[in-house]
Amino acid sequence: MPTALITGASTGIGQATALRLAKAGWTVLAGVRDVDAGERLAAEAPAGRVQPLILDVTDFQQIKEAAGRVSELGGGGESSPGRLDALVNNAGIGFGGPLELIHPDDLRKQFDVNVLGQIAVTQALLPALRAAHGRIVFLSSIGGRVAMAFTAPYAASKHAIEAIGDALRVELATSNVQVALVEPGSVATPIWDKSREAGRQLTVPPSLRKEYGHVPAAMDKTLQDTAKRGVPADHVAQTIERALGARRMKSRYVIGRDARAMMIARRLLPDHVFDRVARRALGV
Numbered sequence: 001m002p003t004a005l006i007t008g009a010s011t012g013i014g015q016a017t018a019l020r021l022a023k024a025g026w027t028v029l030a031g032v033r034d035v036d037a038g039e040r041l042a043a044e045a046p047a048g049r050v051q052p053l054i055l056d057v058t059d060f061q062q063i064k065e066a067a068g069r070v071s072e073l074g075g076g077g078e079s080s081p082g083r084l085d086a087l088v089n090n091a092g093i094g095f096g097g098p099l100e101l102i103h104p105d106d107l108r109k110q111f112d113v114n115v116l117g118q119i120a121v122t123q124a125l126l127p128a129l130r131a132a133h134g135r136i137v138f139l140s141s142i143g144g145r146v147a148m149a150f151t152a153p154y155a156a157s158k159h160a161i162e163a164i165g166d167a168l169r170v171e172l173a174t175s176n177v178q179v180a181l182v183e184p185g186s187v188a189t190p191i192w193d194k195s196r197e198a199g200r201q202l203t204v205p206p207s208l209r210k211e212y213g214h215v216p217a218a219m220d221k222t223l224q225d226t227a228k229r230g231v232p233a234d235h236v237a238q239t240i241e242r243a244l245g246a247r248r249m250k251s252r253y254v255i256g257r258d259a260r261a262m263m264i265a266r267r268l269l270p271d272h273v274f275d276r277v278a279r280r281a282l283g284v
Contacts, residue, residue, distance in 0.1 A: 003073060003084055004244070005029040005066065007057055007121060008091030010037040012189030013139060016237035017088055022049035024241060029069060031055030031091065057091045057117030067124045074128065081127035083134075086244050089118040089161075090139040094154040096219060097202045098212045107153055114157035119164065126177070133176040135244055138165045139236075140181045142259035146266045148278055150219055169251060180249040182240060185259030186230035218283040231256050 004021055008014040009030035018030045022045040030052050032038040038052025051073075055066050067081070074082025092114045095106045122136060129136065143151055144158030162181060169179040202219075204212045236255055243249045254260055266274060 001025055001027055002086065002244075003027045003029070003070070004086035004088060005031065005070060005084060005125065006088040006090055007031040007055060007118075008139075009041060009052075010034075013184075013187060013233045013236045013240075014088070014090040015041060016233040017090065017240050018050055019045055020234065020237040020241050021244075022046055025049075026085075027051065027073065029053055029066070029073070031057070031066065055091075055121075057121055058112050060120060063120055063124050066121070067128070070125060070128045074131075081131060083132040084125055084128035085132050085134045086137065087122065087125050087129060087134065088137045088139070088240060089121060091117060092139065092157075094151075096151050096154060098150060098208075098215060099152040100208070101202065101204065101212065102153055110153040110157050111160070114154075115160045115164070118161065122168070126172075129177050130172075130175045135178045135180070135249060136168065136172075137240055137243060137249075138179070138181050140165065140183045142183050142185045142254070142256070142262055144181075144183060146262045149282060149284065150215060166251075178249045180243050180251060180253065182236065182243070182253045183255065183259060184231070184236050185254075185256030185262065187233055187236055187256070188230035189233050214284065222282055229258065 004026050006014050006018050006028060009018045010032045014030075018028045018041060022028050026049065028045070028050045030038060030041055030050050032041065032052050032054065033056060035052075035054070038054070042050045042052055053066055053069055055062050057063065070084050071080060071082035074084070093110065095102060095110050118138065128134070138161050140161045141154075141158045143155040144162045147155035147159070165179055165181040172179060202216050204216070239253050239255055243253060254263065265277065269277065
């Protein structure tokens with residue numbers, strides 16, 4: 001039976017993917033941040049198919065322990081990496097707001113989780129993936145192809161993931177390890193509620209109210225509308241399952257009508273025309 005490790009499996013796309021793969025007969029190592037989330041996930045899955053493990057992708061010791069679990073599950077000894085058929089790099093966070101007002105610590109955290117964490121997990125598990133001629137899926141975003149105002153930290157981290165996916169796809173070809181980028185548009189997950197809460201805490205200093213005073217309300221409305229039109233997380237999970245079962249994965253999977261529409265508009269419209277359309281859509 002194939003084995004997959006999924007990061008960020010507590011909620012949203014990670015959770016939906018873990019359950020979908022488990023029901024399809026995979027053994028899933030589900031990376032979660034707390035024990036309760038892992039127990040809830042395991043209870044929803046067929047018995048024994050989901051094995052939770054505490055995995056913060058910014059914690060190198062926990063990453064090392066996850067690699068050890070993969071070795072144990074694959075029957076590997078101390079000197080063997082074991083075998084892993086799929087790694088789904090899903091864990092991620094999102095900071096938004098005018099870039100001028102984003103604290104450097106938040107920018108660092110954005111990249112620590114969404115970029116450096118994904119690289120660290122991938123590096124640790126590559127020996128096991130190579131042994132199985134496995135597959136790597138990076139959860140990117142349409143934001144990794146089309147950056148919108150007030151999402152610069154998140155979009156920049158996803159642009160970085162796009163570059164990493166493209167480079168690894170070539171670098172790992174001789175190892176027979178396939179790499180794909182999954183690029184959803186709006187998805188109905190808890191990230192939107194978290195983003196709205198973070199947006200409400202955005203403080204615009206008096207000196208910049210003329211420039212940004214209207215932004216918090218505009219962002220809140222945009223996030224609310226985005227959440228309403230989002231596709232179910234299981235729709236993304238279905239695409240991931242299909243990719244992992246394909247003879248050869250595509251390099252990219254764009255998901256959602258809004259994502260496709262943004263790609264077309266970005267390709268056809270001159271930059272300044274696209275900017276005007278984007279400002280109108282954002283209400284700024």
